[in-house]
Amino acid sequence: MKKTPLISFRLQDKLNYSFLSLIALLIIALLIVMITLLFREAYPAVEQFGWGFITDSYWDPAADEYGGLAFLFGTVVTASIAVFLAAPVSISIALFINEILPAKIGKVLGLFVEMIAAIPSIVFGLWGLFFLAPWVNTTLTPFLKSTLGFLPLFQGPSFGIGILTASMILGLMIIPTISSICKEVFKTIPAHQKEAALALGATRYEMLRLSVIGPSFSGIIGASALGLGRALGETMAVAMVIGNSPQITSSLFAPAATMASIIANEYAEADSELHISALCFVAVLLFFVTFIINFMARTIVWKNERRLKSRG
Amino acid sequence: MIRSTSFLLVSVFTIVFSFASTSIEAMTINGAGATFPYPIYSKWISEYQKVETSVRFNYQSIGSGGGVRQILNQTVDFGASDDPLSDADMKSSAEKGWPLVHIPTVIGSVTVAYNLPSVTERLKLDGPTLAEIFLRKIVKWNDSKIAALNPDVTLPDADILVVRRADGSGTTAVFADYLSTVSPEWNKAPGRGKSLRWPAGAIGARGNEGVTAMVKQTVGAIGYIELAYSIQNNLPTALIKNRAGEFQAPTTKAVSKSAEMIKDFSGDLRMSIVDAEGPGVYPISAFTYILIPDKKETDEKLTAVKKFLVWSLTKGQGFAEELHYSALPEALRTQLVKKLTP
Numbered sequence: 001m002k003k004t005p006l007i008s009f010r011l012q013d014k015l016n017y018s019f020l021s022l023i024a025l026l027i028i029a030l031l032i033v034m035i036t037l038l039f040r041e042a043y044p045a046v047e048q049f050g051w052g053f054i055t056d057s058y059w060d061p062a063a064d065e066y067g068g069l070a071f072l073f074g075t076v077v078t079a080s081i082a083v084f085l086a087a088p089v090s091i092s093i094a095l096f097i098n099e100i101l102p103a104k105i106g107k108v109l110g111l112f113v114e115m116i117a118a119i120p121s122i123v124f125g126l127w128g129l130f131f132l133a134p135w136v137n138t139t140l141t142p143f144l145k146s147t148l149g150f151l152p153l154f155q156g157p158s159f160g161i162g163i164l165t166a167s168m169i170l171g172l173m174i175i176p177t178i179s180s181i182c183k184e185v186f187k188t189i190p191a192h193q194k195e196a197a198l199a200l201g202a203t204r205y206e207m208l209r210l211s212v213i214g215p216s217f218s219g220i221i222g223a224s225a226l227g228l229g230r231a232l233g234e235t236m237a238v239a240m241v242i243g244n245s246p247q248i249t250s251s252l253f254a255p256a257a258t259m260a261s262i263i264a265n266e267y268a269e270a271d272s273e274l275h276i277s278a279l280c281f282v283a284v285l286l287f288f289v290t291f292i293i294n295f296m297a298r299t300i301v302w303k304n305e306r307r308l309k310s311r312g
Numbered sequence: 313m314i315r316s317t318s319f320l321l322v323s324v325f326t327i328v329f330s331f332a333s334t335s336i337e338a339m340t341i342n343g344a345g346a347t348f349p350y351p352i353y354s355k356w357i358s359e360y361q362k363v364e365t366s367v368r369f370n371y372q373s374i375g376s377g378g379g380v381r382q383i384l385n386q387t388v389d390f391g392a393s394d395d396p397l398s399d400a401d402m403k404s405s406a407e408k409g410w411p412l413v414h415i416p417t418v419i420g421s422v423t424v425a426y427n428l429p430s431v432t433e434r435l436k437l438d439g440p441t442l443a444e445i446f447l448r449k450i451v452k453w454n455d456s457k458i459a460a461l462n463p464d465v466t467l468p469d470a471d472i473l474v475v476r477r478a479d480g481s482g483t484t485a486v487f488a489d490y491l492s493t494v495s496p497e498w499n500k501a502p503g504r505g506k507s508l509r510w511p512a513g514a515i516g517a518r519g520n521e522g523v524t525a526m527v528k529q530t531v532g533a534i535g536y537i538e539l540a541y542s543i544q545n546n547l548p549t550a551l552i553k554n555r556a557g558e559f560q561a562p563t564t565k566a567v568s569k570s571a572e573m574i575k576d577f578s579g580d581l582r583m584s585i586v587d588a589e590g591p592g593v594y595p596i597s598a599f600t601y602i603l604i605p606d607k608k609e610t611d612e613k614l615t616a617v618k619k620f621l622v623w624s625l626t627k628g629q630g631f632a633e634e635l636h637y638s639a640l641p642e643a644l645r646t647q648l649v650k651k652l653t654p
Contacts, residue, residue: 060509061480062502129522134529159473159515159530244478244516255515261478265518268375269480269506271395 035287042280044273053281059246061266066278068285070246074256075289078163078238079231081252082170083178087224089171090178095208097179098186110183117176125240128169133160133241136168141253156251159243164252166242170234174227181226185219186212218304225297232290235260259286338366341616345372345379345392348420348482348538349600352635353392356628360620367616376482377506383603386410389613391603394420394482395506396582413606414581414599415621415648418629419638421567421597422487425527425547426534428453433465434561438553439494439587439595445534446474446491447498448511453532461553468532475526475535478516480506486598487536490586536596539567540636556591566594567638577647597638610654618652625649 007015039046045053049066056067093113097106137160144154189212197207213220243255244265259282270276343353350373357369374382376393383391384405396414397405405412424442426435437445441457444450450457454467477484485506492499502508510516517523523535524545539562542549551559560566570588574581587595604617625645632639640648 058509060502061507062505062509125518129517129525130529137530157471159526161515161517161526239478240518240522244518245510245512245514247512257478257516265479265516266507267480269377269482271377271380271398271506275507 038280038284038287042277042284045277045281048274049278049281053278054285057246057248059262061270061272061275064272064274066274066281068259068278068282070248071257071259071262071282072285072289073248074163074242074246075232075258075260075286077256078167078170078242078258079228081163081167082174082231083224083228085167085171086174086178086227087220090175090223090227091182091213091220093175093179094182094186095212098183099208099212110180113179114176116172121173121234121237122240124169124173125237128165128237128241129161132168133165136160136165140164152250153252156249156253158253159255161241161243162251162253162255163242166238166256166258167252169237169241170231173234173237174230177230178223178227181223182216182220185216185223188219189215218301221297221304222301225294225301228297229290229294232293233260233286235264239264259283259289338368339613339616340368340370341389341613341620343369343371343379343390343392343602343617344374344382344388345603346376346394346482346600347373348376348394349392349418349637351540352418352628352631352637355631355635356620356624359628359631360623363623364619367620369620375480377480380603383412384410389604390617392417392601393603394598394600395485396580396599396601397603402580411606412603414601414603415652416571416581416599416640416644417602417621417624418600418632419567419571419585419597419640420482420486420600421539421562421570421594421638422483422490422536423539423542423549423562423596424534424552425524425537425542425549427527427529427531428468428470428548429531430468431465433462434548435465435550436461436553436559437550439490442550442552443491443495443498445472446476446511446514448474448513470532473530473533474511474514475517475523475530475533476510476514477520477523477536478518481519482506482598482600483520483536483538484508486586486596489584489598490596493584493587539564539638543636552595554593554595555587555589556593558591560592560594562594562596564633564636564638566592567597568641569593570595570597571599571644572641574644577644577651622649622652625652 005012045066053066053068054072055069057070058065058067059070097110101109137158141158148154193211194207197211202210238258239261242257242261244257244261245255246257246262247254249256263279263282266275267279270279350371353371357371360369371392376395379391380393380397380401382388384401397412402412424437428435437458438461441450441461444457451472453470453472459467485504488502488504488508492504502510515526517526520537520541523537524541524547527533527535527547528545542562549562551561554560569590570585570593573588573590574583574585581599585597585599602621605614607614625640625648629639629645
């Protein structure tokens, strides 16, 4: 028996189409609403401080005077160091799992790495505070001071918590992001390309370098950019181990503060309207920084893809 | 088929019953605010529930600032704050037909914890010296000013690491209030407030637990934390010189004494009680408040809140000691109960 559908197929398609586009547009609308509201909240501070907010690092809630440069500095520095530390480790993990380990064991190891992403950031923060910070203070700092102490980066007093510890925690947190994307990228390399390299007499290391890492360059950059994006916005773990002092220093041992950490620290108990507004201004800045960095990473990826395509 | 019908029946019953039970249940009183008194408020609520079963209390510890904002916006039945409202907020709220009254519930205090394993005697400090340490003017433990207060102690030639709260906090507000009272220099800057501009080199840790951890881990560190944290973590705390010239240890009894100097109860009790006069007083303490609307007309919910507060100020005060809070002095409690009962 043939059933005639309740709604004609053509109408079904139409309904389906409009339903899906509605949901997709809703997300975009939500983003616009959020940005607009944030701007509205930040407006009093924008009006009061203008561009000076970005060039000034004086932050005094008791006197109601605000400048956000130190937070911008803290965020960019910690996130960059985190990626610098995490990217090589993540790429090595991805290569090791994909190319060296037998598939089954690789899967298990991959699962473990991805489990790092499931650890709540407060746990990272506590671990950083109670384990990593004392270790940095008693072991890593003396080592760095004795070997690289001639650099201004590794001078000055250390208390365990500060830029270095925060960056290390962040690095650890973004390893699963970068390594799992790298793994996917490396999987797209056709087997014959690797075999060709080996057939030409390349060692295993040369094969990995020439026919796996080389063609995956844009993918690796993209993965690192996603990791950077996560590191920029990470709040709780950083707030617990960075020392929360809005200052700009050359020493990695010194405490600093990030945009996300100052918002988390001061928003809940902010009394004056201008204080709340200044914190929203910081949030606007954070949004722009994330946007710009993502945009730059995209551009690198696009350019590289085009280059690869034109080459062959 | 049978299985699915019974499943349906069960779910229908569940839904009906859950509706029925909410309608039988009496009103819910919502409160929000300070995190500092949360342990004792939740203890009070659970104990009070055993006596008064017809009212349900729900307290959200979202922070003093949030509690104040919510009670000003009239979205909760009572607010809780470590900081009293400003005159401007009191006035604007009264003009909106929502006058508020402050009811102190317990007294909190801030202790000065330090980590000096070589010092076995308890360290003695006074207000001005404490201010200079936190202003980073005194940077060595064997500074002559600290040594003068501790003649019998051999102080190490070590750097002082100042640890302070990074998050906006009532604890900071009480500590800054005390330092502003005893040191004109501190009063100029950083001044009073829940978030401050600290001198460079003061490490900012998150929460009482963060400051506790930093002080515990770092030899030479000094930080300020709530009394309960220093007791629970067995941290050595400094004896602080009071107005009577005694070096007083932070104990719940000594903290309670800071409210004993209040003789005039007619005001709204928004006063600061740091550096209070009298013997045996521990000088760094402050009230924590519950904020309720000050209305004459009877409102079912307001009456219920007031009854709860009366219970808290009488029977409830007995739970303060075990949770490391300081009870209000007898005289003040009697006055408050009088104020709350019609």
